[in-house]
Structure formats: C-alpha cells, structure tokens
Amino acid sequence: MSEKNDQVGQIPTPENGKEYQFPVGMRVLAVDDDIVCLQKLAALLRQFTVTTEATKALKMLRENKDNFDIVITDVQMLEMDGFRLLEIISLEMDIPVIMMSSNDDIKTVMKGIEHGARDYLLKPIRVEEIKNIWQHVIRKTLFDPDKQSIPKGAADQNPKPAKRHGERSKVKEAQTNNLSDDDSLAQKRQRIAWTRELRAKFCDAVKTLGVDKAVPKKILELMNEPGITRENVASHLQKFRNAMKKNDAITIQQNDNGVVSSSIGGHLPNTTILSFDNQGPDSVHCLDGFGVNGHSNSEMIQFSHHVQNPETFSIVSQKPLSLPTNQQGILQQRYPQAPEIMNQMWQTMNIPRLGNSPSHHYQMGNLHQQSDFNGLKYQTFTSRLRMVDDLMDMDIYSHIPSYSTSSEPGPSGFPLVGCTSNSHSIGVFLDAGSSPSTMLRDASTDFSAIAQNDSVVRPQNVFPGQYEGSNNVSCMGRGGLDFRGQITGVPLDMQGSIMEEFIGSSQMKLVQQPPEHLKSENNLHFSCCSSTDDDLNAALNPV
DNA sequence: CCCTCAATAT
C-alpha cells in the first residue's frame, strides 16, 4: 500500500488535486470503529495514528497530548460515541477535533459544532474533505497560543465554538426545539458498551450471587462499576437469561431419513456424554450420571446416522431415548472410572460453581457433514461451546487453568482442544490456533492395545482408529466449561487414560509430537484442528 | 422501589 508518498510536502499543496499530499508533520489521530473507513482515511493522511476505539484514543491523548495536532473521529461508535469523545477531549485538552459521519442530519451536525467540533466531515471522506483540515491546527496556534478563550467574536465567522465545558454549551441557536436533544451530552444517557471486562465483571457477580439470586441491583453493587446503571445491568441480565433459556431448550433434529426429531427443554440433573459412531452395535457410548449419585436419571440417546448431510443434535434430554440396556452395560464396563475422573478434573480445575446447581449436562452438537478420507470416516461437530459464545462471550475460560502451551489461545481465549476420537480414544490435540498444533498424547499405543483386545490387526499406513471393518468416526471439538461450570464440548468419548492427562497437571503440557508416520505418510496436517469443518478438512485431506 | 417482560429504538 504505502508507496509513492515519501516525499516532503509543505503545508499547503495548492495545486491541481492530483498531486495532493497531506501536510507532512501534521499528526492526526483518527478514530473510527469501522476499520474500512479508517483505512480509507488513513490513505489520505501522512502522519497519523488510528484506532477503532475511542477509549484507546483517549488514552493515547492523555498519555501525551502533544503527540497529536488534531483528532478526527467518527460520530457513531459503539463503546463511546464521537460526541462523548469530543466532549472529553475539549474538556481535558486543547486539540482540535473534527467529526465525521455519514449522517448529515442537521441536528447531528449541530450537535457536533455546538460541542466544539472544528469541522464536520461527511463520509465518505475524500481528499476534498480532508485536504484543508490543517487550517484548524494553524488557526489554533495563531489565535489560541496557549490558553484558550477564543474571542467570542471569532465564533461567528467560523464554526469554532470550541467550548470549554464550564459554560455548559448553552449557546443556543437552533433552539427551535430544545427538546431532550439539546443538552444531549449531559442528559441523554450514554449507551454503554458491554466490553469484555464488563461482561467478566457481570459474570463474576452472577456467579457469586448465584444464578437464581442474581438481580440487577445486587449485580450492580458487586460489579462496582461507576457509569453503569441498574437498568443497564437489568438489560444485560435479561439477555443473559434469554441466552440461558435458549441453551437449555435443546432441539434434536436430524434433517434426513427422518431419524430423530424431537425437541426437549429444561435443566437436567445429571450428565450425559454421548459419542457416536456409525457402525455396529458398539456404536453408542454414553457416560451418564456424573451428578452426585451417579446415575439417578439416565439420559441416553442413540444416535445413528447414515446420512451425508449436516445435522444438528444435542445430547441433552429429559427422558431416556432409545438405548438398549445391554449397551448401557457395555458402557459401564468400558468407562467405569469416567465419572470419578470427571469429578477430579472438575476439582483440579477449581471451577467455581454457580449456586448449588449440580454439574449437569455435557453436550455437544451440530454435527457436520460426514466425510471420508482414505476410507477413514470422520465427522466434525461444532460443540455447544458456541452457545457459550452466544452467552455474551462470557469468559468462562478464565476459570480453567491455562493449559495452552506457548501459543495463542483461540478466538474465545481458550485453547482449542481437538480430539480425534472414535469409540476408542485416539489422541488429543491441543490446538491454539497455530501450527503445528501439539499433540497432547499419542494414543496410538492405546489403540494398539485396543486393537489387540478386539483381535484386530491394524495394517500399516492406516490412521489410528481405522482398521478393517471399523472405520471410526473422528471428530474434533473444543472443550470447556460454561459459566455455570458445566462442561461443554469436551472432546467426547475420552478414555480414562486420556482424561488423566487432563487432570494430571493443571498445566497441560506438550507430551509429544505427532508420530512421524502420521505426519508424513498420510499427509496428515496436524497444523490445524479446531471445531470447524474447514479446519478438520484441512487437517485430514492431503494437499 | 425493584424486578421482568415486551416493545421500541439504535
């Protein structure tokens, strides 16, 4: 991008617009939460600083107000709108502020001018709009050498009411209708933005109060955030509850072959873990009863799919769905220690629980397309962690000891835990969004053991989990706990030995790299595993 | 006064 303008330009460039260059040496701070606008604007400037957040802008200004000659800010921004920014700037420092907006509503423009904007530029900003703003800087140094107090008369000839806030901007002109909207800055409540920090505070407050005891006023107290009203909290709480309700009302649907279609709602007293496979009687595994007493209320779902279409399901149900009792037996045999391990994991991670709600459901959902690679059937799912994101992106992850390695966390701040899995656990990957991802544990030895148990010889050059007569499903997902401490989307079907890896240390560590034969021979790309189809496809498909 | 829910506004 930046080419052809590293010239020296003097202040004015009075020629034919073509050669225009923004005055060198004029330091502009541009604020716009629309990154595109910001880029466009920046293209017209020379020495500039940009930010999408008014608060950041403010911070920069406060840290060194001499770093900038002029501020250009958008009017409409989320966390703090341009007027507010303008107000604060004119209150605290003496830097000309120019507003820009695509809104040419006269009242809005007036509002800007009234509160001290030196100019009001209409988007889209072009050279024509921007080329002369230097005048404001010059004017300031001419008339306003150090202090302030532009002679009142000056205000006439030029839009420049640069108002010290002390006088409350009672300059009224267009006061034909001095409704609620004049004094706007003082009166109209600022639309607050629920930043990540605020959400975290909110969430903490709800936690400590207990999810059912949390009411706006108390939350507000606990949050101890000046500038936030009870109404704000109430609103947020409303959203919070809606999200929760939505989360608890789970739909089971399958859009093909009319297999399952039901819809169930409500909280559940205990836990169900389900994994799926598409072949054989051994295909469904449920772990249930992680609640206090093991399994008072079994919830099981048989999920058999022979479809090639995306489907959505969840494993939360009120009533047992079909699962032959003999398979329950198998389940118990296979994972006898699972509930205990889960509990240990819970404790190790030191998850604060909300109220007295027991740990209940474990869920995953959104099965995606079933795919096939070299005979290895795999399927991705989007775990219900997405629902956590829906819940105001609440930072449930912060309660989990960082078990990321050195790499960056995933988009939610939580390292992605990927799990290739089948009815026998194969491996657990820790992916932090970088490549190569690390394999927590190579479970191929587990596989061997299992294969022996199953009297299956695993040929060479096959994937773990793939062996004659049983191409197993692989899936990847993210795991974590939601804000209530419920486990969501943890890699399914993990065998005890692997779970122990989780709980063995609060800090998950790289155990070893993927075995070479997996890396090379099969063109497996371990570089990417997340919960999306694309990522999994990237991981499993040869280039 | 405070909480919720639903309508309305942004």
Place this chain on the structure above:
DNA sequence: GATATTGAGG
C-alpha cells in the same frame, strides 16, 4: 439483526 433502552405492569 442484534441488542440496548424504555416503559408498563406486577
């Protein structure tokens, strides 16, 4: 379209 704000009703 999401979500923040406003307002009515309990």
